[in-house]
Amino acid sequence: MTHSVDLFWSFRSPYSYLATRRIVELTREYDLQVNVRPVYPIAIRTPKFFKDVHPLWIDYLLTDIQRVGDMNGIPISWPRPDPVKMNRQTREVPAEQPFIHRLTHLGIAAAETGDGLAFLDNISQLLWNGEVRGWHEGEHLAKAAAKAGFDLAHLDSLIESDFDGYAAKVEENQAALEKSGHWGVPTLAYKNEAFFGQDRVEVCLWRMKQDGLVAR
Numbered sequence: 001m002t003h004s005v006d007l008f009w010s011f012r013s014p015y016s017y018l019a020t021r022r023i024v025e026l027t028r029e030y031d032l033q034v035n036v037r038p039v040y041p042i043a044i045r046t047p048k049f050f051k052d053v054h055p056l057w058i059d060y061l062l063t064d065i066q067r068v069g070d071m072n073g074i075p076i077s078w079p080r081p082d083p084v085k086m087n088r089q090t091r092e093v094p095a096e097q098p099f100i101h102r103l104t105h106l107g108i109a110a111a112e113t114g115d116g117l118a119f120l121d122n123i124s125q126l127l128w129n130g131e132v133r134g135w136h137e138g139e140h141l142a143k144a145a146a147k148a149g150f151d152l153a154h155l156d157s158l159i160e161s162d163f164d165g166y167a168a169k170v171e172e173n174q175a176a177l178e179k180s181g182h183w184g185v186p187t188l189a190y191k192n193e194a195f196f197g198q199d200r201v202e203v204c205l206w207r208m209k210q211d212g213l214v215a216r
Contacts (some may be wrong), residue, residue, distance in 0.1 A: 003213045004033045005204065006104040006189040008177040009120055011103040012041035012083045014065040017124040018074055019198035023188075024121050026205060030213050036116030037106035037173040039185060043084045043093050044100060045174060050091040068198065077130030101138060105159040105166035108173075110150055113158075118148035 007023065009016045026032055042049050048059075063079075069076035083100045086093050103123070110119035126135050126144040135141065145152040159166050176189060181194035188195040188204040191211075195204035205213070 001212065002033050003190075003202050003208050003211070005208065006037050006176070006180070007117070008037050008039055008173060008180070008182075008185050008187040008189065009107075010039055010041040010185045011107065011120075011124065011127065012043065012079075012100060013067075013185045014076060014078075014128065015198045016120075017128040018065065018068055018072065018076065019186045019201055020117075020121050020124055020137075021072075021074060022042060022198070022201050023186075024117060026201070027117065029215060030205075030208075031215065031216055032208070034117050036107065036111040036120060037176065038104045038111070038120070038170065039174045039177055040104055040170055041084055041100060042184070043086060044097060047093040050086065050093070075129045075131075077128065079127040080133045081136065083127065090124060101163075101167070102156075102159070104170055105163070106152075107147075108166050108169050109155045109158045110145075110148070113155075114149055119145065119150060122148040125204050155164045 008209070009020075023034060026082060027034055039045070047173045050167065065076055068074075081099065083103055084093065084101070085097055106123075107116065107120060122144045124140070126132055126140055132140055142152040145155065177185075177189070180189035181192075182196045182197050185197060186196075188201065190204055190208055193204075193207065195207070
């Protein structure tokens with residue numbers, strides 16, 4: 001019997017990117033369906049977060065994501081441009097966010113029309129692996145989408161004609177994330193349990209195996 005797990009995930013979350021490779025591997029190794037449910041990053045959901053967080057948090061985050069990437073052989077570098085526009089001095093987050101709104105809505109559209117996990121995997125590599133600067137320019141996004149089996153122009157046509165509708169779908173995902181028992185990403189939600197963080201993927205796997213998950 002195929003098992004199903006929800007994946008709450010953000011394009012601006014380095015830990016979401018770091019978790020994706022292993023989650024993709026799980027779908028190849030086990031009889032598992034991953035339901036991709038993109039959400040806006042914490043900077044959008046809680047605009048005051050970066051103003052209120054402890055001053056050491058950002059330095060620790062940057063150190064930690066680099067060592068987690070190094071440990072797992074996953075190249076990582078903060079995207080340029082940042083998917084979220086934010087004043088680095090004041091940590092103010094403006095309401096207009098063309099990059100993260102587009103990316104998140106594209107993720108929703110991809111999940112609805114094809115292999116959403118493949119889309120997250122390929123787009124997050126483009127953003128986070130450090131090989132491309134200016135990911136939003138030229139054909140970078142289109143080529144990454146094509147690797148996942150998508151026509152970027154088609155996805156853009158879907159989201160551009162219904163911004164409010166896709167924003168509402170993101171809000172539904174965010175409500176479902178909290179209902180699962182957490183608010184952060186990446187979170188795998190299996191039945192009534194939330195498994196938060198890239199370091200909880202294996203714990204979620206263990207739980208699903210307890211519940212009868214089998215190898216392909």
